[in-house]
Amino acid sequence: MVKDIPEELLRRYLGGDGLNAYLLFNYLPLDTDALSPDNVLIFGAGMLTGHCDVSLSRFQITAKSPETGGFGTSNAGGFFGPELRFAGFQHLVITGKARRPTYLWVHDGEIEFKDASFVWSKDVYETQQLLMAKMSNPDIQIATIGCGGENLVRFACVMHGLKRAAGRTGMGCVMGSKMLKAVVVKGSQSVNAYSPERMKDVFDKHLKQVTSTKLYPVISRYGTLTIFAIQNEGGQIPVMNHQYNYFEAAEENLEDEIFEERYKTKTLACFSCPLRCSHRYRIKYGPYQGVWGEGPEYYMMAGFGPMVGNNQWDVILAANDLINRYGLDIGSVGGYIGWLMELWQRGILTERDTGGSNLKWGNPDAIMRLINQMAHNEGLGGMVGQSASHAAEEIGKGSDRYLYQQRGLMHECSVGNRASRATALAEATTNRGYDHLRGRVALEFFGIPTDALAKIFGRPIASDFQAWEGKPYMAMWQQHFTTVIDSLGYCKFATVWPGSTGNLTYKEFAETINAVTGWDVTPQELMVTGERIWNLERMIVLRETGIGREGDIPPRVYFEPNKLEPLKGEKLDREEYEARLDEYYELRGWNKDGTPKQETLARLKLDEEPSHLI
Amino acid sequence: MSLKTFFVQSALCSGCRLCQLVCSVAKEGIVNPELSRVFVNRIIMDGVMLPCICLNCEEPPCIPACHRKAINKDPDTGWVTIDYERCTHCQLCIPACPYGGIFLGPQKEVLMCDVCGGDPACAMACPTGALRFLSREIGTAGEHMPLS
Numbered sequence: 001m002v003k004d005i006p007e008e009l010l011r012r013y014l015g016g017d018g019l020n021a022y023l024l025f026n027y028l029p030l031d032t033d034a035l036s037p038d039n040v041l042i043f044g045a046g047m048l049t050g051h052c053d054v055s056l057s058r059f060q061i062t063a064k065s066p067e068t069g070g071f072g073t074s075n076a077g078g079f080f081g082p083e084l085r086f087a088g089f090q091h092l093v094i095t096g097k098a099r100r101p102t103y104l105w106v107h108d109g110e111i112e113f114k115d116a117s118f119v120w121s122k123d124v125y126e127t128q129q130l131l132m133a134k135m136s137n138p139d140i141q142i143a144t145i146g147c148g149g150e151n152l153v154r155f156a157c158v159m160h161g162l163k164r165a166a167g168r169t170g171m172g173c174v175m176g177s178k179m180l181k182a183v184v185v186k187g188s189q190s191v192n193a194y195s196p197e198r199m200k201d202v203f204d205k206h207l208k209q210v211t212s213t214k215l216y217p218v219i220s221r222y223g224t225l226t227i228f229a230i231q232n233e234g235g236q237i238p239v240m241n242h243q244y245n246y247f248e249a250a251e252e253n254l255e256d257e258i259f260e261e262r263y264k265t266k267t268l269a270c271f272s273c274p275l276r277c278s279h280r281y282r283i284k285y286g287p288y289q290g291v292w293g294e295g296p297e298y299y300m301m302a303g304f305g306p307m308v309g310n311n312q313w314d315v316i317l318a319a320n321d322l323i324n325r326y327g328l329d330i331g332s333v334g335g336y337i338g339w340l341m342e343l344w345q346r347g348i349l350t351e352r353d354t355g356g357s358n359l360k361w362g363n364p365d366a367i368m369r370l371i372n373q374m375a376h377n378e379g380l381g382g383m384v385g386q387s388a389s390h391a392a393e394e395i396g397k398g399s400d401r402y403l404y405q406q407r408g409l410m411h412e413c414s415v416g417n418r419a420s421r422a423t424a425l426a427e428a429t430t431n432r433g434y435d436h437l438r439g440r441v442a443l444e445f446f447g448i449p450t451d452a453l454a455k456i457f458g459r460p461i462a463s464d465f466q467a468w469e470g471k472p473y474m475a476m477w478q479q480h481f482t483t484v485i486d487s488l489g490y491c492k493f494a495t496v497w498p499g500s501t502g503n504l505t506y507k508e509f510a511e512t513i514n515a516v517t518g519w520d521v522t523p524q525e526l527m528v529t530g531e532r533i534w535n536l537e538r539m540i541v542l543r544e545t546g547i548g549r550e551g552d553i554p555p556r557v558y559f560e561p562n563k564l565e566p567l568k569g570e571k572l573d574r575e576e577y578e579a580r581l582d583e584y585y586e587l588r589g590w591n592k593d594g595t596p597k598q599e600t601l602a603r604l605k606l607d608e609e610p611s612h613l614i
Numbered sequence: 615m616s617l618k619t620f621f622v623q624s625a626l627c628s629g630c631r632l633c634q635l636v637c638s639v640a641k642e643g644i645v646n647p648e649l650s651r652v653f654v655n656r657i658i659m660d661g662v663m664l665p666c667i668c669l670n671c672e673e674p675p676c677i678p679a680c681h682r683k684a685i686n687k688d689p690d691t692g693w694v695t696i697d698y699e700r701c702t703h704c705q706l707c708i709p710a711c712p713y714g715g716i717f718l719g720p721q722k723e724v725l726m727c728d729v730c731g732g733d734p735a736c737a738m739a740c741p742t743g744a745l746r747f748l749s750r751e752i753g754t755a756g757e758h759m760p761l762s
Binding site: 138 | 632636638643659661741
């Protein structure tokens with residue numbers, strides 16, 4: 001069934017993340033199990049995705065999460081989102097379950113169900129190659145699962161290309177539960193703009209803007225790998241399952257320049273993106289000789305470096321290739337492997353539990369074996385893949401003490417922000433679980449003068465990232481901002497999100513929206529739109545899990561002091577955190593239990609949801 | 615004024631297709647990479663990105679291939695363009711082009727670059743320098759082009 005999206009809804013929720021949340025809230029039946037055919041799997045291109053502006057490549061996948069039982073949502077770049085628009089669609093809402101492996105063929109206003117038996121059990125690379133060969137078209141865009149999703153690993157992701165991943169919250173597991181191997185799109189339709197002339201002018205301006213920043217030459221050369229040294233040398237990287245905050249062994253080993261010299265073979269970009277942060281690589285020598293792939297990001301580098309006690313690039317790159325081929329979420333896989341290794345360190349796990357593997361820190365064979373086990377549902381890794389955070393109950397023996405999760409979502413394997421204030425608060429209070437993509441407030445880390453911060457945020461904000469003044473507001477501001485980005489389809493690296501003040505912000509978003517739609521959107525309206533979507537997502541979380549305040553508290557380690565310099569002794573003070581959480585709720589117009597007040601919902605026009613306008 | 619044409623350095627191409635986007639906006643007023651007069655062949659599994667566009671040949675094979683004499687090379691600028699008053703979209707020029715620089719749009723229309731009158735939008739938008747519009751005197755792309 002094909003429906004038009006009413007303009008009223010577009011203006012209220014934009015697209016991508018926002019409209020996906022609206023569709024989930026409206027279409028998901030109450031008390032639905034995440035793996036039941038009734039779960040609703042939604043693909044959504046951003047409202048501006050495919051249009052003529054920089055870095056408009058993103059799409060969002062949303063469903064009830066099989067990893068958490070709550071709000072499942074994840075965002076990816078590449079070419080899939082724009083192609084969906086060129087095929088004539090902004091969102092796909094998929095319910096039910098196929099009787100046999102199936103893929104969707106979406107092209108120029110048509111959607112066909114096709115037999116996917118010939119690619120079932122094939123890895124992510126091979127699946128795409130075979131589909132391109134079958135359809136005699138190398139230019140189709142494919143979102144697919146690997147055997148992680150097929151085997152219902154709770155944190156299986158959806159892959160596009162070799163590395164673009166809608167990674168977190170197990171959207172690939174939902175696809176697997178529906179026997180949906182892939183969604184294949186190709187379109188030749190146009191995306192029209194209200195004013196092409198204005199759009200062209202806006203594009204020229206934005207292109208100049210994002211290619212003139214200090215960030216540009218760095219990110220277009222090293223991608224996010226460049227963040228590693230900043231985080232490690234700043235004492236803000238999780239080491240050996242969050243036991244430490246600095247990894248000395250990484251020095252002179254895990255460096256972006258070493259990757260560039262020894263492994264990188266090509267620089268690539270997503271659709272319409274001048275930043276080109278993707279890399280192809282090939283391992284030329286050693287035990288992993290011949291392994292090739294795309295990526296990794298900082299996330300992989302930290303998650304399979306310090307987090308698991310490894311300082312070898314080869315191991316990170318080989319693990320990256322395996323994970324991408326299987327379609328697993330790096331954030332959770334790295335987190336669970338780190339957790340299992342700490343259990344080994346503490347004697348909670350022994351060779352009897354691991355099937356003979358030695359889970360000492362950094363052991364490459366153990367890392368690869370656990371990834372293989374997770375993907376194929378075998379042994380200890382398989383149990384973790386099927387149980388996610390409930391694995392601690394299976395293992396027992398106090399293992400839950402070392403498992404750091406929020407709302408059932410494994411804590412990100414590469415993020416440790418207990419020394420910061422706005423970032424810790426913003427990341428910990430996100431709706432899907434701890435989430436740097438919604439909460440990282442990079443602007444707090446650069447010692448920006450208070451008057452400059454006041455200009456951006458309209459109120460006094462402490463310049464020091466370890467001070468609390470103004471930080472609850474800064475956290476809320478960032479959450480709305482990232483929500484608008486994900487709903488419009490921009491990549492966050494083209495915006496001020498990574499801390500590059502010359503990049504795009506609400507003003508530029510409004511310029512593009514107005515050129516494309518002819519509306520008169522203002523930055524103020526967009527901020528309210530972000531708040532509306534954020535509150536709707538909170539309504540989904542509350543409806544599905546009932547978890548409010550308790551889910552907004554970061555894991556135990558955040559309240560324990562850092563063990564190493566720099567930032568030795570730093571931690572969040574629990575009492576102070578609770579007080580600031582109250583302040584944050586008050587700013588939001590929420591109750592102290594983390595639920596929105598009725599008048600807040602009314603102010604945001606959410607009191608009539610679900611409104612079933614589509 | 616020195617004569618200009620396109621220089622392609624595919625090793626620098628990141629495959630972002632900004633060139634296609636801005637081309638469709640410049641020529642058609644809409645966003646549709648399939649209506650572009652430049653096309654990036656993205657051989658994604660191999661990581662090969664190959665931008666194709668009319669290179670304004672010295673002796674363009676598309677000219678004799680056209681039975682309607684609709685393709686012309688301007689003797690002053692060296693630019694090769696289609697006269698759409700004469701073109702019947704018969705597509706004979708497409709296989710004649712050795713560089714794959716002439717394209718077929720969604721409505722089976724023949725699409726060929728006209729260098730935007732000398733200020734091509736695609737080269738302006740290319741962030742990597744993979745596609746440049748430069749004096750022919752610079753020689754071959756790989757040897758003499760400044761790296762971005």
